[in-house]
Amino acid sequence: MASAVAFGLVFLPGLALGQSTMPLPELDSDTPALLSADEVTYDESLGVATARGNVEISQGDRVLKADAISYNMRNDVVTASGNITLIEPSGELIFAEYIELTSDLKEGFIRDVRALLTDRSRLAAASGVRQGDRETTFRKAVFSPCELCRDDPTRAPLWQVKAAEVTHDQEERVIQYRDAWLEMFGVPILYTPYLEHPDPTVDRKSGFLAPRYHHSDAMGHGIEVPYFFTIGPDKDLTLAPIFTTEQGLLMTAEYRQIMTSGEFSVSGSATLDDMTRNGKVDKNQFRGHFFAEGEFSITPNYRASFDIKQSADDTYLREFDFTNDRTLTSRGTVEYFEGRDYGSLNAFLFDGQRAQDDDEEAPIVLPELQYSFIGEPDERGAFFSIDAGMLNILREEGQDSRRLSLHGQWEMPYAGEMGDLYRIKAALSGDLYWGNDVDKVGEDVTPGPGVNTQDGFAGRLFPQVAVEWRYPWVSYQEDFAQTLEPIIQVVASPEGFNDGDIPNEDSRDVEFDDSNLFSLNRFPGDDRVSSGSRVDYALRWTAESPDFGWGEVFFGQSFRFLGGSDFEAGSGLEDDLSDFVGRVAFEPDPTFRTRYRFRLDKDSLKGRRHDFSASIGPPAYTFTTQYTLATLDDTGSGPEDSEEIRLGFSTQINEFWSAGVTYLRDLDEDETRSYGGQIRYHDECFDLRLRAEREFFNDRDLKPSDTILFEVVFKHLGGVSS
Structure with missing residues (x-):
């Protein structure tokens, strides 16, 4: 037995x-x-x-x-x-x-x-x-x-493979099919006299991968035939030549390797192509790209990573559908972690891909050093935090700058006897700069002839003290709870401290909204500080009910009572009394979510910025919309007018079928930017996707284009896509 x-x-x-x-x-x-x-x-x-x-x-x-x-x-x-x-x-x-x-x-x-x-x-x-x-x-x-079909198990499955002979070679760990047919719904659709693939015990094996069909205005028709090389248990290489009717051969490759301490990958492409520059056609120009990324654990407390992105020209990646990034950012980083300490050493290189980008003006960050520490709270809940940094920015042409900074802050929360809440903050920032060709007036990184520029050292020591007060009033009823909370913050600091001798690299784009109303520094970086003294105030109301869901209203403003303006016209902060900012959110149930954020002119209450988003409906039919409006102020200052709307609809038709459409329109220019749709069938053994999109963007040799993606995946067998 x-x-x-x-x-x-x-x-x-x-x-x-x-x-x-x-x-x-x-x-x-x-x-x-x-x-x-x-x-x-x-x-x-x-x-x-x-x-x-x-x-x-x-x-x-x-x-x-x-x-x-x-x-x-x-x-x-x-x-x-x-x-x-x-x-x-x-x-x-x-x-x-x-x-x-x-x-x-x-x-x-x-x-x-x-x-x-x-x-x-x-x-x-x-x-x-x-x-x-x-x-x-x-x-x-x-x-x-x-x-099998639940109603009729005798019916043929969605797809099956029939073969006259199937051989499993356990020593070579391969499965071989002879005289095989792929059937769908019992109907033969594809025949092969011989097919071989690794058995399920093999994770990776050299061989051809599923081909992919390409079509675009730049390439014409093309077929991609990838071949996968297993170099070892820890590394592999994929070569994928793309044979096209318009560009000839486009060669792509990817190398991957895993090590005991981390992993990395390298990919790229190359071709010879005719390029149009300034109305002139240059024949057989080299075009290509190189990407690399990796992450390594040096010790339990140290980690290193890198991400490199380079392209031979500005439009290549978008034209050949590798990526739509408008800026390629290359980065190298070493990080340190221990308890509440964090440190990082970074280097950055930026490569703009748009026509208006000037690579000679692009900053080269080498290096950026950051250190952060948050202390343990004491018995009162008070704690210290320290942020230190060093920054060196170079350019091929224009302003260079170096910065040493040390920021310390002490913070203590406190609860009053009446239930009101306090938060006391004291901060001190020290910054030392060494700059070349610093524009003292216009903050232009490439000041022209005759512009007053500064070379040499500059610095500041900037203190701030703030007290925040909140008094939440809470009301509970049977099925309804609401909170009304006034918030007031007083910030005291000396005025000035944004001298023209100090270069401005990271504090140029200021967006005043509900998220930074109570921030000590409303600039996005450290090169500029919110000086002077002010009072910030807002009213926040929230409500929650099993019958009506959840809602929120926030409305606030700021008043500067000491010091001049550090902000440009049109920012909403250029006057002593700021614009109004706020948000409204309403979620009656998980199938209905809306959020509206706004900035209103303090005098006319005219909308300067509107952001509205909504998602309505269950998975069976979901409508989404996003509307954004930014306008100049009454003096014509501030960012350029922009207004756009994005619409979408998706539906889960049944257990297996889903579909969706999207539409993007520039309302300011009254032009459609893109539209598209997709449909998908997905079950336990088969995945079918069809997506179509048209984009109307123009950039030099990039013209409005159509994209059609068709992908079929058979479980265990692989797939075909185009």
Whole structure:
């Protein structure tokens, strides 16, 4: 009986491995086998032991069932017949009508085999033969990972593979198909005389990947034929030539490697192309790109990473659909972590891809050093924080600057007897600069002839003290809770401290809104500070109810009572009394979410900025919209007018089908920027996607273009995309 168990434990899993992730187990002779049957007989003259009627043999977590199992000791052959079922520990179920196996487990035969694998995939074959301990061959095999129709299980699955012969080579760990058809809904659609792929025990193996079809105005029609090289267990290389009708050969490649301390990848492309520059066509110009990224753990407290992005010209990446980034940012970083300490050493290189970008003006950050520390709160909840930094910015042409900075802050929360809440802050910032060609008036990084510029050192020591007060009034009723909270903050600091001798690199784009109303420094960086003394005030109301959901209203303003303005006209902060800022949010239930943020002119209440977003509807039909408006102030100052709206609709049609459309329009220019749609079918064994989009952006040789993506993925087999 031990050989019968061996047959079920080794031979049948070997057969099923041809289309599943089941490993080939070894028989554990130390594990006892238990036999139960209605009848057990032994024919001494023939040397045959037979178990009949509800035969069940179990060893460990494996169970073999059959109507009859016999062992011929003279021929050393085990046979099982009738309603054979093998239950594997991993969950696979294997069924057959007849099995014959030598006791050394190297030769065997199985008839009418069927298997239900752990991922619900199904395998069936008329017969199977095991030769030696290397190969298992199925005859007239059918495989499909698709679920059968619930209403009519006799119907053909969505797709299946039928092959005259399927061979699993356990030594080479490959599966080979001969005379195979791919069928969809029972209809043959694709034939191949031979197909080979790694078996499920192989994670990576050299070979061709699924081809991909390309089409664009720049490339014309093209076919991508990637080949995957397994260089070692820790590294691989993919070469993917793209043969196109308009550009000829476009070569792409990607190298990846994993190490004990981290991982990195390198990718790139190259081609020869005709380029139009200033109305002149340059023949056979080299075009290409180089990307690299990686991350490494140096010690438990130190980590290093890099991200490099370079392109031969500004429009190449967008024209050939590698990326739509308007600026390529290359970075190198070393980080330090320990407790509440954090430090980083960074280097940055920027490469603008738009027509108006001047690479000679682009900053080269080498290096940027940052350190942050947050102390433990004391018994009153007070704590210290320290931020220190060093920055060196160079340019091929224009302003260079270096900065040493040290910022310290002490903060203490306090709760009053009436339930009002206080937060006291005291901060001191010290900055030392060394600049060349610093524009003292216009802050232009490339000041022209005759502009008053400054070379040399500049610095400041800037203190700030702030007290914030909040008094939340809370009301609870049966099914309704609301909070009304006035907020007042007084900030005191000396005026000035934004001298023209101090270069401005990181504090140029100021956006005053509800998120920074109570910030000590409303500039986005450290080169400029919010000097003078002011009072910030706002009123916040929130409400929540099981019947009406959740809502919020926030409305605030700031008044500067000491010092002049540090902000440009149009920012909303140029006068002593600021513009009004606020937000309104309403979420009656998870299927309805809206948020509106705004800035209103303090005198006319005219909208200077509006941001509105909404998502309405369940997954079956969801509408989304996003509207943005930014306008000049009444004096014509501030950023240029911009107004756009983005609309979207998505629907989960049923369990498997989904679709969606998007639309983007520039309302200020009264022009459509892009529109598109997609439809997708996704189930347990098949994924189909179709996406179409048209963009109307223009940039030198980039013209309005159409994009169509078609992708089909068959589970276990791979896919084809275009």
